[in-house]
Amino acid sequence: MLQYVQPGLVGLIDGTVSSLAPIFAAAISSSSRTAFLVGMATALGAGVSMGWSEALSDTGKTTGRGSAIVRGVITGGMTTIGGIFHTLPFLIPSLRLSLLIALIVVAIELFVIAWVRNRFLHVPMKNSLLVVTLGGAIVLAIGMLLGVS
Template sequence: MALKKFADLTEREILAIAIASEEEDSRIYLSFSEELADRYPATSKVFVEMAEEEDGHRRQLLEIYQARFGRNLPPIRREDVGGYYSRRPTWLLKNLPLDMIRSQAEAMEKDAQRFYIQAAEAAKDVGVRKLLGDLALVERSHGEKANALSEAILTESAREEEGRTAHRFFVLQYVQPGLAGLMDGSVSTLAPLFAAAFATHSNFSTFLVGLAASLGAGISMGFAEALSDDGSITGRGAPIIRGAVCGFMTTLGGLGHSLPYLVPDSWPNAFWTATAIAAAVVFVELWAIAYIRARYMDTPFLKAVAQIVVGGVVVLLTGILIGGA
């Protein structure tokens, strides 16, 4: 479908788009409020206030439209105008961190400000031009108003509570899937990697096995994490983000001790050199896992070290025994 150029819009169409845009933005802010109500109740109230202000803008625009053009609004949307900004569907913002939602709100206000500046320049009626210019100034100051609302609504106790909630959300959406991936990639790939190493004594062949195991495990863990929970009940965040984090960390964990086997086979003692480096990398990986568990999962450090090291050593010895058989 052909899109209209902004320069070709009539004053009536510009006002109709502005009215529809303010109505949609108000609904989006209410969706933000609903999404944040359980996790961040104080910030949720801020978005309710912003939604009410957008609805006030809509009423102002509607009044001046009806005075000039009557009650019938032409069926034109911002998506029908070439180069015009569009909003991300609110379902894409579900279970996202608070900072991302705030960033989306800031982007909305900047887009609206640019539109009103263009619209005011295109308007011929003095009253319409003044209203659109005023709305551009309001949109520019919305960030400051949002901050003022935050100061009024977000008390110190509310901020502390939201800080704890944000930390919990960060752990659930990033740390937990990342840790699960790192553990799986670092531990589960040990057996096939070292089995191939001691069976072939070929560095490059061992690297290919490690690469395949790492990528395969990363893809598998990524899909498993993303499909296991959409976050709507558990509050663990967006499944796509969790899956990407888990898959990446799984692959990284496996590649860490696979890359040393890129040591050329032509080097003296190439196999044992690569194996020694890989073993050192495994040691670092296991300690990193233990540190993350102690830092974010409230697991005593020595207990975390014992659990991870014992598990890793068992898997490592299994691979060596199978490969040397």
């Protein structure tokens, strides 16, 4: 749990939620291509940052969390994955269509996060969906507000 699931969940949440604001701000203020480039840069940069941070934050010896390198790779990889899936729709030139598909992908991502929290952390699905969706909605709103400003 502490060696694989928790680092993966942290990465997936961070990658999914933190990348929403820059991607949607870029899409609304510019174009699908710009949103795609910003999304890829955000996902890859955040993946490296989160992986590095996780690996350097705890050797795992005292806490029993396992290999720092393994946790770093898991966290970084899941952070990247969390940011990439809702970036890919911006390969579609039509901004309106890419935004719609990206929103659907985000909804699926948030559901998966809630399911993982329910399955492994035993958080009731209703509560997990509420908290995860609230966090995603706040960050998405920030991106949209900045995009129209």
